Amino acid sequence: MDQKTRFDAAFSAQLDALRAEGNYRWFANLERHAGDFPRATRRHAGGQGDVTVWCSNDYLGMGQHPAVAEAMKAAIDSCGAGAGGTRNISGTNVHHVELERELADLHGKEAALLFTSGYVSNWATLSTLGARLPGCVILSDALNHASMIEGVRHSRAEKRIWKHNDLADLERQLASIEPGRPKLIAFESVYSMDGDIAPIREICDLADRYGAMTYLDEVHAVGLYGPRGGGVAEREGLMDRITVIEGTLGKAFGVVGGYIAASAAVCDFVRSFASGFIFTTSLPPAVAAGACVSIRHLKESDAERLAQRRAVALLRARLDRLGIPHLPNPSHIVPVMVKDPVKCKLLSDILLDEHGIYVQPINYPTVPKGTERLRFTPSPLHSEADIDRLASALHGLWSQCALARAAA
Numbered sequence: 005m006d007q008k009t010r011f012d013a014a015f016s017a018q019l020d021a022l023r024a025e026g027n028y029r030w031f032a033n034l035e036r037h038a039g040d041f042p043r044a045t046r047r048h049a050g051g052q053g054d055v056t057v058w059c060s061n062d063y064l065g066m067g068q069h070p071a072v073a074e075a076m077k078a079a080i081d082s083c084g085a086g087a088g089g090t091r092n093i094s095g096t097n098v099h100h101v102e103l104e105r106e107l108a109d110l111h112g113k114e115a116a117l118l119f120t121s122g123y124v125s126n127w128a129t130l131s132t133l134g135a136r137l138p139g140c141v142i143l144s145d146a147l148n149h150a151s152m153i154e155g156v157r158h159s160r161a162e163k164r165i166w167k168h169n170d171l172a173d174l175e176r177q178l179a180s181i182e183p184g185r186p187k188l189i190a191f192e193s194v195y196s197m198d199g200d201i202a203p204i205r206e207i208c209d210l211a212d213r214y215g216a217m218t219y220l221d222e223v224h225a226v227g228l229y230g231p232r233g234g235g236v237a238e239r240e241g242l243m244d245r246i247t248v249i250e251g252t253l254g255k256a257f258g259v260v261g262g263y264i265a266a267s268a269a270v271c272d273f274v275r276s277f278a279s280g281f282i283f284t285t286s287l288p289p290a291v292a293a294g295a296c297v298s299i300r301h302l303k304e305s306d307a308e309r310l311a312q313r314r315a316v317a318l319l320r321a322r323l324d325r326l327g328i329p330h331l332p333n334p335s336h337i338v339p340v341m342v343k344d345p346v347k348c349k350l351l352s353d354i355l356l357d358e359h360g361i362y363v364q365p366i367n368y369p370t371v372p373k374g375t376e377r378l379r380f381t382p383s384p385l386h387s388e389a390d391i392d393r394l395a396s397a398l399h400g401l402w403s404q405c406a407l408a409r410a411a412a
Contacts, residue, residue, distance in 0.1 A: 026345030026376075027367045034362065041068040041385050046362065055356065056390055058363040058380050063228055063336060064308040065385045066258030071301060072294045076259075079293035087286040091118075091275075095285060099292035104263070106299045107251070110226075110234050111265035112243045117275055118263050118292070120284050122223045122252035125262030126151035127158065128280030129250065130190060130219065134159025136277055137186040143177055143216070145169070145191040145202070152190055152221060168195075171206050178214040187216035188247075193236035194224040197371050197379065199337030204237055208245040217247040227256025228309060228336060233302040253291070257298040261287050311384030312336060315391065319382050322395035327409030328402060331377075338380040339366075340398065347405050348376040354404075359397040 022028040033047040034057065042057040042065070066072055079099060089095035100118055107116035119125035130152060134142050140161045144152065147168045156163050164181075167173040174189070181187055189211055191202050204220065211218045222235035230238030235251065237243045248270060253261035264274065275281060302308065316336050323330050323340065331339045342348040348365040355361040363378045371377065382391070402409060 025368075026349045026365075027369075032356070032362060032364075036068070038068055038073070039070070041065045042383060042390070044362070046356070053360060055360045055362045056386075056393075058361055058382075058386075058394060059378075060381060060383070061224075061255040062258050063256045063381060063383060064258070064302070064312060065383050066227070066256065066298045066302070066308070068385075069258065069298065069301065072258055072298050075297040076290040076294040079290040083289040085290070086288050089285060090283060091286045092282065097286075097289040097292065099289040099296065100286060103292040103296050103299075106296050107263050107265050110232065110299060110303065111238070111249045111251075112234070113249065113265040114268040115271035116263050116265040117271045117281065118261060118287060119281060120261060120287060122250070122254060122262035123151040124280050124284065125250050125252075125264055126221060127155040128278040129248065129264050129274050130155030130188075131158040131280075132274050132278040133188060133217075133219075133248075134161030136273075137161075137188075140186040140188060141181050143174065143187065143189045147195055147198075148190060148192060149196075149221060149223075152192075156190065169200065169202055171203060171210065174207065175210050175214075178210060178216060181214075183215065187214065188219055189216050190219040190221075192221040192224070193229075194222075194335045194337070196224045196337060197339065197366065197377075198331055199333035199335040199339060201236060201334055204240055204242050204246075208242060212245075218245070219248045219250065220246045221250045223250070223252040223255060223262075224335070224337070226251040227298075227302050228312070231306070232304075233299070233309070253295045253298075256302070257295055259291050259294045259298065261291060261295065308384045312382065315382035315384060315386050318388065319380065319386075319391050319395070322391055323398070324410070326395060326399045326402075327411070328395070328398050329408070329410040336381065338382065339377045340380060342376050342378060342407065343374055345373070345376045347407065348378065351378060351401050351405065354401060355397055359393070361394055361397055 034044040037043045044055050044057050045052055046055045087095040104116040134140050142156045142161050143164045144156050146165050164177045166177055194201055225235035227233040229236045237246055248264050248266045250264050253259045329341045345367045352365040366379050367376045
């Protein structure tokens with residue numbers, strides 16, 4: 005056996021194990037219908053067909069909004085397709101500058117800084133802060149996103165993991181750190197798999213008591229919460245108490261990209277030292293232009309947020325009536341609990357193939373083994389008929405797969 009064959013065999017063995025566990029990830033080839041979200045065309049080996057998308061992170065359908073699309077088209081006509089370079093080398097455009105101003109205003113901060121994705125903004129910012137603050141200790145919530153975990157790891161700063169949303173454990177660990185050392189508490193507002201929300205006010209109180217900075221990931225909250233879509237911290241009146249707010253343009257705002265909002269000094273510090281910012285080609289101007297329009301619209305309009313909340317409440321009520329188990333939480337995320345990786349994948353396949361309903365199975369390592377789920381994200385554009393059709397399909401499948409129902 006030659007070297008290439010030997011290595012390929014090693015790769016294939018691990019992929020086969022993933023498939024056997026039900027944890028292998030398959031991509032669905034979906035072509036979204038502009039102006040008709042959540043409809044899409046699914047293309048596959050057997051042909052194609054229409055589906056309703058139930059797991060999109062385009063939470064409010066802003067990726068289909070006519071004003072966003074028109075702004076992107078106009079920017080392409082005026083600026084061309086790409087930015088042309090990194091921010092330092094010809095890649096800063098008027099649309100980038102305007103977008104950073106909009107984001108700073110959204111979060112009530114002095115400045116903001118754009119990145120190519122939410123993953124990169126977390127990784128680059130946390131790794132830079134941890135690496136360049138001598139003696140820094142980063143206290144990271146146990147359920148933080150992989151991008152935050154990678155940023156903390158890459159920083160090589162001392163890391164403390166505190167139990168998820170456990171204020172007593174966080175305080176215990178803060179109290180054990182020498183008072184003079186820099187401390188950074190990193191956590192999320194809305195946790196995307198369970199849909200629970202952090203006790204932000206109490207975390208800020210602990211940060212004040214122990215002289216710590218706070219780093220809040222609001223990627224699953226910006227656009228969705230607060231009177232202007234500034235996130236849970238805006239809704240709770242706490243933005244001024246957060247050192248760094250991190251967000252994304254790829255979910256409720258409907259495009260792509262990530263950012264931080266903070267003091268001018270923090271943003272300049274990250275801009276000057278973060279390799280993930282310095283050496284990356286900047287976002288296309290059209291993306292920045294579309295994001296600007298989306299953010300401005302959601303600063304003024306509450307209609308999308310209110311309609312989404314109605315859809316979430318309606319879906320939960322239908323599931324409750326049928327005994328379909330779902331995690332209770334105060335957010336827009338509806339995790340339907342299957343608790344078996346093979347059945348989770350099977351349900352997803354049947355929903356797609358037989359009912360034209362697309363929802364991705366969420367299995368290990370995204371969630372712990374034994375907590376596999378179908379993660380539904382109702383949008384303002386899912387109709388009552390869509391919700392009834394989904395609930396009816398789940399009702400039949402729950403019986404077909406002999407899954408336990410929730411108590412009435």
